[in-house]
Amino acid sequence: MMIKPQRKNNPAALRLKLLDSAAKLIVDHGLPTLTLENVAREAGVSKGGLLHHYNSKDALIGGLFDMVVDWFDSQVEEVIVLDETRPARFSRAYLQVVANIDMSVPAEKRLAVLILMLSSNPHFCARWNSWVDERLQRHHTTDASPMARTLRLAADGLWLSDLGGGPDSVASTRSDILQFLETIDTGPTTPKPNADKGGQ
Known part of the structure; x- marks a missing residue:
């Protein structure tokens, strides 16, 4: 009797394919097109196959x-400097990653846009904020200064510019921004003493 060779399943690869298909649908056509049927069709699997890995649309979005x-x-983690005493250590890396996202590369564009789009949902916004808060607690000795916060807000601004295809999304402009921010002192600031009441 001839025994048919069994095809080895690769659940991790299939989950990645499903997520990539979902990302493509959202970025190319908007969140309303994200249905289980559309994702299954885009990934070339049955809806039952999709549900085996993500039993609901919410589970898929969460993944x-x-x-x-x-x-x-x-x-x-790849770009953060090893020196744990460098001012704004995490915030510099945060900005560098955002500034170096290549929006002409489909995979990077999807990831950059998805974080912004999904973070507009209160649930995912809270999860994103939790990620940022955890990193800030980890790097509290280097990233609590106003300048460190400014670097992170600059990064968020670049993301918004990318989402709208603004003029500041040009690679040369990003390079200028990074060079400018590198010239700014990112060390901790010393609070000014409170003035005595009555000018005394």
């Missing part, structure tokens, strides 16, 4: 959000 946060976290 998608986890994927992009994990990606962003890994990028920050």
Whole structure:
């Protein structure tokens, strides 16, 4: 009797394919097009196959959000300086990752846009804020200064510019911004003493 060779399943690869298909639908056509049927069709699997890995649309979106946060976290860890005393250590890396996202590369564009789009949902916004808060607690000795906060807000501004295709999304402009911010003192600031009442 001839025994048919069994095809080895690769659940991790299929989950990644499903998430990538969901990301493509959202970025190319908007959140309303994200249905289980559309994702299954885009990925070339049955709806039952999709439900085996993500039993609801919410579960799929949750997996998608986890994927992009994990990606962003890994990028920050790659570029963060080893010197744990460097001022604004985490915030510099945060800005560098955002500024170096290549919006002409589909995979990077999807990840950058997805974080912004999904973070507009209160639930995912809270999860994103939790990620940022955890990193700030980890780097509290270097990233509590007003300048460190400014670097992170500059990064968020670049993301918004990318989402709208603004003029500041040009690579040369980003390079100028990074060079300018590198010239600014990012060390801790010393609070000014309170003036005595009555001018005394």
